Amino acid sequence: MxxxxxxxxxxxxxxxxxxxxxxxxxxxxxxxxxxxxxxxxxxxxxxxxxxxxxxxxxxxxxxxxxxxxxxxxxxxxxxxxxxxxxxxxxxxxxxxxxxxxxxxxxxxxxxxxxxxxxxxxxxxxxxxxxxxxxxxxxxxxxxxxxxxxxxxxxxxxxxxxxxxxxxxxxxxNVVGDLVENVKGYSTENKATEYFQEMASLLSKILWRWPPSRFHVWTDKKLFSILDTVKLNPDCSIKIAVMQLFSALALCGNGTNKLLEDGEGLVKIMVDSLDSSNPYSVQIEGLRLAQCLMTSEQGCSKIIKLSCEPIVKAIITLMSKWSLDAGKLAKDQMSILVEACRLALITHWEGDHHFYFWKAGVDRVLLRLIIGNSDTTQQSLHSLSLQEQIIKLEEVFDTDVLLPLRPYVWDILGCLTANCMEDFFPKMHGNETVFNVLVVCAW
Incomplete structure (x- = not known):
């Protein structure tokens, strides 16, 4: 047995x-x-x-x-x-x-x-x-x-x-082969999937191994081809091109090369942030903007080309979210994270600060802190400081947006540190909201 x-x-x-x-x-x-x-x-x-x-x-x-x-x-x-x-x-x-x-x-x-x-x-x-x-x-x-x-x-x-x-x-010689494959896409009438896979693979290599980047950003013909391909309306092509641009922008020389045709690139980037696009396109647009604006020089160049449209797009993406049964969809959280990361361009001085305040960044940040409660926001206006603190404590640690809170404090800190000497919240009609943010931070 x-x-x-x-x-x-x-x-x-x-x-x-x-x-x-x-x-x-x-x-x-x-x-x-x-x-x-x-x-x-x-x-x-x-x-x-x-x-x-x-x-x-x-x-x-x-x-x-x-x-x-x-x-x-x-x-x-x-x-x-x-x-x-x-x-x-x-x-x-x-x-x-x-x-x-x-x-x-x-x-x-x-x-x-x-x-x-x-x-x-x-x-x-x-x-x-x-x-x-x-x-x-x-x-x-x-x-x-x-x-x-x-x-x-x-x-x-x-x-x-x-x-x-x-x-x-x-x-x-994978990098060399991939560069030639990408260059051959537009001239040889190959399938969309071909470009998507080749460009995506090249992007991954550029992200992981910095020595691979020189061979790519010095190829003038490749940039010429990408200037044409980036106009393709196909979403999968848009995503692949933006991923490749983001990887190239990791190198300072790559960023400079990309911004030689600044207006065309920035327009495509801003257009990709439109909320009518699929989430995947918006996310790659946000990541591309982050990579291009990592340095003060890159940020300054792009701000000069398209300041208000970029700020408006960031604020819109940080605002357009809603809870379903008390939960936030995964795609919406991804968009919020990337939009908040891009909003950290407030780390750099520039005209974009004015447009952030003009677009109501303080109201957006407050909503990310206290959640999707319009009632809470409205009631705070008529309360004393002590009553505001009590009211905020009720919602402060129960919100599903807790992962975003570090970004909120960083953005608020950058905005405050880099504001103009004559800045006062009341000039934008935001004094109460700003004061509530100060209470939250305190």
């Missing part, structure tokens, strides 16, 4: 796994073992010289991945297969067999999407090198899949592995 402890172990080992998955697992290893296995410092690898065997391996991996659920991903059988799966697909990609490239690149995307990053991290290099080598492949479907897989990998890459990955990217 089986003991209770051994019965429990058997039950634990089979939890999340069914007969179908085990059958597909057996078929997977039957296919894998048709090749030659080898190990090196980069991990497990397989070699398949026969194209039909490569196809069999890829299809076996595909079938096995399709059978896996979120629960079965935690099973030891699946966990122990990850290294072999990545090693096999990486080896097939590295074999440069055009006959299996589409299948293998599509499976690489599926692997990165399905298997948790924590399981894949030790094996990333087995995929990154071959995927990087196919970014300029003439068959667009393959190039797009390789870029998509790399985008997903870099999005989840830990800082611990950045140095090793950068060495691979340098070896395969």
């Amino acid at each position: 089986r003991s209770s402890s051994s019965s429990k172990q058997a039950a634990d080992s089979s939890r999340g796994i069914n007969g179908h998955i085990l059958t597909l697992h057996q078929r997977l290893y039957h296919a894998l073992n048709l090749g030659t296995r080898c190990c090196d410092d980069k991990g497990q690898k397989w070699h398949y010289s026969d194209i039909e065997i490569q196809r069999l391996v890829v299809r076996s991996v595909d079938a096995f991945l399709d059978s896996i659920s979120a629960e079965s991903l935690q099973h030891q059988v699946v966990k122990e297969s990850v290294g072999d799966i990545v090693g096999a697909v990486g080896s097939i990609l590295a074999s440069k067999s055009e006959a299996t490239m589409r299948l293998a690149s599509d499976i690489a995307v599926k692997i990165v999407r399905l298997i948790p990053s924590s399981m894949l991290q030790p094996h990333f290099s087995n995929l990154i090198h071959p995927l990087s080598s196919w970014l300029s492949f003439r068959e667009l479907r393959v190039a797009i899949s390789c870029a998509s897989a790399l985008n997903l990998i870099l999005s989840n890459l830990t800082s611990k592995r950045e140095k090793k990955v950068w060495e691979i990217l340098k070896t395969t």
